[in-house]
Amino acid sequence: MAAESTSDYYKKNPEARRRRNLQQAKYNKTKYGMRLRISANRANRKLGTYGNGDGKDAAHTSPNHAKLEDEGKNRSNPRKGKRYSSGRGLKIRP
Secondary structure, X not given: OOOXXXXXXXXXXXXXXXXXXXHHHHHHOOHHHHHHXXXXXXXXXXXXXXXXXXXXXXXXXXXXXXXXXXXXXXHOOOXXXXXXXXXXXEEOOO
């Protein structure tokens, strides 16, 4: 039997979801959290996918390069080991 996903857990536990959202809001205000957010927004704007609802994300292929990829595929990338998506991607920083 497969373990329950994090998403399923928070859907079933509204109090835990509330605590997690509060923690995430605090984290997004830290220097590191802001830097990550700014970087992601910059990449999405450069690739032309920011705010247009096309279901695409900027998938980083190296520290300074990104390509368009489906949201689900990009967000399901492993968090340990392999750090970037495959491919060259568009240069997003000078």
